[in-house]
Amino acid sequence: MAKYLCVNVDHIATIREARKMREPEPVAAAILAELAGCKGITVHLRQDRRHINEGDVHLLRHTVVGSLNLEMAAVPEMIQFAKTVLPNMATLVPESPNEITTEGGLNVEAKISEITTAVQSLQSSGILVSLFIEPKMEQVKAARKTGADYVEFHTGNFAEAFERRNEKEVELELSKLQDQINFALKSGLRVNAGHGLNYRNIHRIAELSGIDELNIGHSIVARAALVGMEKAVKEMLKLIGK
Numbered sequence: 001m002a003k004y005l006c007v008n009v010d011h012i013a014t015i016r017e018a019r020k021m022r023e024p025e026p027v028a029a030a031i032l033a034e035l036a037g038c039k040g041i042t043v044h045l046r047q048d049r050r051h052i053n054e055g056d057v058h059l060l061r062h063t064v065v066g067s068l069n070l071e072m073a074a075v076p077e078m079i080q081f082a083k084t085v086l087p088n089m090a091t092l093v094p095e096s097p098n099e100i101t102t103e104g105g106l107n108v109e110a111k112i113s114e115i116t117t118a119v120q121s122l123q124s125s126g127i128l129v130s131l132f133i134e135p136k137m138e139q140v141k142a143a144r145k146t147g148a149d150y151v152e153f154h155t156g157n158f159a160e161a162f163e164r165r166n167e168k169e170v171e172l173e174l175s176k177l178q179d180q181i182n183f184a185l186k187s188g189l190r191v192n193a194g195h196g197l198n199y200r201n202i203h204r205i206a207e208l209s210g211i212d213e214l215n216i217g218h219s220i221v222a223r224a225a226l227v228g229m230e231k232a233v234k235e236m237l238k239l240i241g242k
């Protein structure tokens with residue numbers, strides 16, 4: 001069972017950006033998530049600023065009581081920003097402009113010198129560094145070489161197999177995850193996991209051992225919108241006088 005839950009509030013900002021207005025504020029969602037007991041808050045500052053922006057990250061840095069995890073591309077602009085705002089952890093992710101969400105893990109093996117430089121630069125400011133990778137031995141080995149503190153295993157293949165109800169593939173993905181968690185821990189890395197986790201599939205990930213933090217975003221924000229709908233409508237009806 002994972003030790004902690006970190007809630008990704010990017011999609012609160014996605015709703016805000018749909019109207020380019022001031023609400024809903026990711027920082028308000030973060031405060032409520034922390035009050036509900038999560039260990040920390042995760043946000044992804046994308047280069048296209050499609051949801052979270054620098055102002056959000058600064059506000060979160062001042063308000064998040066637990067751990068603030070900043071997901072970002074390993075590019076100089078983001079590294080410089082992270083060193084200014086000082087999140088507790090920076091998670092380096094691959095980023096491409098047209099993707100809907102992060103597709104696949106970082107190819108650490110192919111970009112080892114660039115990623116090592118980024119890891120060292122962030123760590124020199126006291127930021128823990130995590131690398132978002134596929135559960136593959138060659139990527140774990142490369143992550144170890146960079147000196148990163150954590151790897152975050154991409155659970156997207158598991159989540160997709162689960163949605164397709166392909167039981168054989170689900171078991172295969174779970175066993176890959178457990179093997180690579182064990183290998184990463186033996187190599188001296190700590191392990192987080194996330195992507196595509198939801199209220200239907202989480203029980204299978206909760207069975208794995210050795211995970212510190214689960215990063216979950218879309219499904220929690222989606223559920224929050226629905227479980228809050230009845231209350232929101234009743235409040236509006238009251239204001240209308242109905």
Ligand code: PXP
Pocket residue numbers: 008010044071091093101102132152193194195196197215216217218219
């Ligand atoms: N972990 C990482 C590195 C991610 O990029 C994302 C998506 O922003 C998540 C976890 C959360 O994924 P989801 O929104 O599918 O829960």
